[in-house]
Amino acid sequence: MNPEFLLTAIIFAPSVGALILALLFDSKNAEAMRLFAFATTAVTFGLTLVLWLGEFQSDAPGMQLEVVREWIPRWNVYYRLGVDGISMPLVLLTSLISMLSMGASWSIKKHIKGYMVLFLLLETGMMGVFLALDFFLFYVFWEVMLLPMYFLIGVWGGPRKEYAAIKFFLYTLAGSVLMLVAMLMFYFNTSVQADGFNLIKLAEAATTGSLLSPSLQITAFIMLFIGFAIKLPAFPVHTWLPDAHVEAPTPISMILAGVLLKMGGYGIIRIAFPLCPYGAQYLAYAMVAIGVISIIYGAFAALAQTDFKRLVAYSSVSHMGYVLLGLAVWKINEKTGETMNSEYWQMGLNGAMFQMIAHGISSAGMFFMVGVIYDRVHHRDLNKFGGLMGKMPLYGGLSAGLFFAGLGLPGLCGFIGEVFVVLSTWSFNPALAIVAASGVILTAGYILWAMQRVYLGAEYKGPHPEDLTPMNMRETAIAGTLLTLAVILGVVPAIMFNVMTPSISRMAKAAEAGYQQSAAQLNQDEMQAQR
């Protein structure tokens, strides 16, 4: 298939679906709209599969299937798309989670048309973020996502939906405004103005140290990092997440945890690291510290929750801490500027990427399982559950699998990412590695304790016991798909590693070279100053 058409179709197929849905469907015919919206997401998923299996070459490290069209030539803005090993897995994850959460959207009962339209627009935004190679375009898609998300939480959410929605919006907007300023910094500092928004060319310039001076790199990196850390979310800017997750309807929680959080990590690895390698390395310790704090803090916070969904939300903070940790374990020999144990850093990067995919699957699964039980008994109080394993054995079994995946049990997807990250952290700083590893124990603690309170026990004593009906076909299919993937990725992680590794090594090498150039520049300046 023509790559230009394929990539464009992946981004805009959901929008086209949304348009058809908005104009042609009768808003009383709920089932038809649901099926049509589901079909749209399924087609998008199919297109991404075609992209992965048919067009994408796993062993090529560089950018593939690049598409360039003029958009605003006066401002050097291009419609520039492409995939590499870093974005490919996330594109797949996005289309998969979108399809599954659209499947979970049968539980939405009011204003179905509006919901479906916004949902599909959201998918366009997400796809665009992962496929855009022009900073301007990236920014546009990044912001386009906010609008539907605000309404999806604000209209279809729980009791404190309005508060949660505005909090989510404000946090992300604050971050993206910082990103905007950083974008201007890059634009005005490129030697070739025509490439001012071209992420590939900007990264190449950064490799030779000619993009930004070391001090400017630190400034730009901090701005980008805050923007992405809010999305990730990392301590201390994570506070929007528990509110947004708890108030959002189940399918939207799945999207939030499964895809939106990944954008933070993706932004760091696609934009912040390649464009400001010196800044990234300069702040590596700070980032590692933030990552470790997020892991431990998130786990302790999860331990303290009595709301089932809030527990899963805090587990996301903890798990995404591993992503940040894996990205940041970049250790340098201060004298020569060379990277020490480069293969460990690459291992950390791989682990972080894998953790993003694994968390996308396990946390979407956990949120879905919470949603299933909430749809039946309309509460989420951990202390009022118990005995669900007896009443709904299939549900209990699938839940146990997904929660174990989140816990990081060997053989399931969560294990691989965590272990890679913790191993590479050891080479960075053994003490921090021990702290990070102890997070695994806390994770086991809150997950096992939650499972004990919800699924085990003699009998269910909470409200609405009569509504505890077994899962229907649709629900079983969604949970089953997620669990199957969790197992497959846990047993054969190479499916993803094969795709990711070449591009990640390339990125790491480029960043190392960029750092060395900038550090050499800095040394020269100092020598001149001494003279």
Add this chain to the structure above:
Amino acid sequence: MLFPQLLDKLISETTSLSLPGFSVELCLSATIVAMLMMRLVNLDRFVPTSVTAVLGAFAALVFTWLQFRQIGAADAIVSQKIFTGLLIHDTFTVFFRAFLSLFLLLTIALTSLTGIPDNEDGPDFYSLLFGATIGLMIMASANSLLMLFVGVEMASVPSYAMVGFLKGRKPSSEAALKFVVYGAGAAGVMLYGISLIAGVLGTVDMSLLAARLGEAAAGGTGGLSDPELRAVSLGILLVMVGLAFKLSLVPFHFWCPDAFEGASAEVAGFLSVASKAGAFGLLVRLALALSGAPGTESLMIAFGVGIGFIACVTTTFGNLAAYSQTNLKRLLAYSTIAHAGYMVMAVSALLVMSNSVQAAAMQIDINRTVEGLLYYLFVYLFMNLGAFAVVAIARNHTFSEEVDSFKGLVGQSPTLCIVMLICMFSLVGMPPFGGFVGKLMIFASAFKAGDIHWFMYVVVAFGALNTVFSLVYYIRVLKTMFMDERPADARPVPVHLGSLESIYVVALAAFVLLLGLLPQFLSATAGAAAQSLAKF
């Protein structure tokens, strides 16, 4: 030269250059006369005045288009002084004529949809509207300090009357009175400033100001210790006060919320867009006329930084004050103040850049700054008029302009709500709407000006921060419309998708979206307008 020869030359210049260059304004004047004459002979019973007005505004638009074509066909950049140098006819002028005629047309369309004014008052109202528009056009094309004053007054006086047009309503009269008193004060201050500038520099011709300023500065220190420069600086400051009043910049903004609340939404929309646009045209001309005089660079950069400071204060104040508003027009008034602040950032960047030593090398960035300002104005036209139009249309059903009267409106007229959503998100500056492109252009210029003076980085930081601030109150309105339940006793607002009102607002929203997705065409036109002001 003998007197008859002089007379001949004047006549031939007037008929061959000045009058064709002034055709748009003449067309609007003729429409005023036609509207008043038609009432005299009772013709307005048969042909509603709004129809005459629409025809007049449309004819003006056609004349502008002809001027555009003529200027586009010329080989060199057109910059013609007309009426013996009182006005200037260039692409910039024509751009503003197009802007104002288009806006006039849209405002007339809105007023005839919402029924303010009724047919009896039509000729009065439309005469005022046309008169103000002519004044604004003169402001944007002024090449003489005298015309600057004439333009400002010609635009202001009809505005006072329009604010008080709802004669029976007490708040309306109060607002008009407040507006008049403030306006008169500002006009007096401005006139004094003009007399200082003209007195020291010996000319009112704006194209000579920079050269005369350079002569005045020659041999001196170039700073405020030079008495001549001190007097001129005071004069510039006072003229700026007058313009700041028109732009409702802090601390000269007090009239704005009251006037907007008292006036009808249609008039408020006119004031917030057109009168800002005219004032910006004038401000850009004045800033460039004063720039580039040798010896005064640091003084002018200081002026630019000062304007940047005012811009920061204005945006922040406007956004924060909008938080607690319960009346939607008042909220939009504060939003107008904040947006004037964003746009003034461009003027500040313009002054800083065109007075730097690298001004010649930065010409392209200077052009970009003006281009960004013009683009922002155009987007602002659609998004702000869209917001005011929704308020006006809903008011005709609910008889209220309170935010609460919009509760749960999405259930009854989703079109109005979605248009409001697009306009408000564009006002916040979110892609893919036009407001984002405009804002980005202005921030980029201010960022570039940071190369010259560090304070411009602070300006960018304030602009970025304010984008976040502004989200809160815009989204509160949207929350009310989309998420609250409509109270059972609320008056219904049945505006269907096919109705004329819906088509009107949807067209405005479509332009907001279009300007965000395809900025190329308009930014090229705005760029050409900016190019015609270029000095190097």
